[in-house]
Every structure is written in structure tokens, then in C-alpha cells.
Amino acid sequence: MQYLQIIVILTTLIIGIPLTSIAGNSDANEVQTTPADETALPMVAGEIRKVDPATGKITIKHDEIPNFGMPAMTMLFKAGDPAMLEQFKAGDKVKFAVDKVDGALTIVSLELAE
Incomplete structure (x- = not known):
């Protein structure tokens, strides 16, 4: 054993x-994906706390991220698209998907929550 x-x-x-x-x-509902399979990634609810264009990162207070078994918390993520840094601001309620890209947890999809 x-x-x-x-x-x-x-x-x-x-x-x-x-x-x-x-x-x-x-x-059974857990989703394991690769960056090429972004459409299968779960969308997670969160609130942007900080956008830092200088580092290309976004701080989000988020719900559980099931594809990484990560509990709800506030943490820093790399923005997968630099346009995210211009389109969103602190206080925005969002839904986002995260994946590991080049070894870093990266936001691969970000949209305003309805």
C-alpha cells in the first residue's frame, strides 16, 4: 500500500x-482542465479588491474555486489579458475562471456579474 x-x-x-x-x-462535479479547455472551467463569483496594471495582477475576494479545491478567500491573480486591467476596477462584482498558465494562477475569463 x-x-x-x-x-x-x-x-x-x-x-x-x-x-x-x-x-x-x-x-463528481469537479472539473480538471487545461488552458486549451477554458470553456469547461467553472465560473467563480467574486469582488475585485484591487487592479494593479504595473504588475498585471488583480486582487479578488472570491468564492470557492472548485477546479483547484481552493476555499473562499482574497488573493492575487495574474490577468490573462492586459485589457482586463483597463476594463475592471475595485468594487466590481465579477464572475471569473482561473487556470494555471506557465505555473501561475491566471484569470482566463472575467466578466461583470449580473
Whole structure:
């Protein structure tokens, strides 16, 4: 059994699959995607706290991000499109999708919430 755990951990490190997707407790609604499959990413509700054009990043207080098993919190994300930095401002209520791009959590889709 210990060898199986080691194999799972090594496989995870090599191919980058989150352990939650391998574990038996994973939610059937969980979505694991790649940047090329942006349409399958879950849209997450949030509120922009800060837009920083100098660094190309946006701070968002957000709900749970299911594709990363991340609880609700406030955090900094890289903007996938520089236009996001001009179109949105602190206080905007948004829906957004996040994926890992070049090793960084990146907003790949951002829109005003209805």
C-alpha cells in the first residue's frame, strides 16, 4: 500500500494532476482542465479588491474555486489579458475562471456579474 501512495505522489508531481482528483473523495462535479479547455472551467463569483496594471495582477475576494479545491478567500491573480486591467476596477462584482498558465494562477475569463 505504501508503494501505491509513493507512485501516486510521484505521478502527481510528474504530470501535475491535483491529488484531490485522484483521491476517492473527489466530487463528481469537479472539473480538471487545461488552458486549451477554458470553456469547461467553472465560473467563480467574486469582488475585485484591487487592479494593479504595473504588475498585471488583480486582487479578488472570491468564492470557492472548485477546479483547484481552493476555499473562499482574497488573493492575487495574474490577468490573462492586459485589457482586463483597463476594463475592471475595485468594487466590481465579477464572475471569473482561473487556470494555471506557465505555473501561475491566471484569470482566463472575467466578466461583470449580473
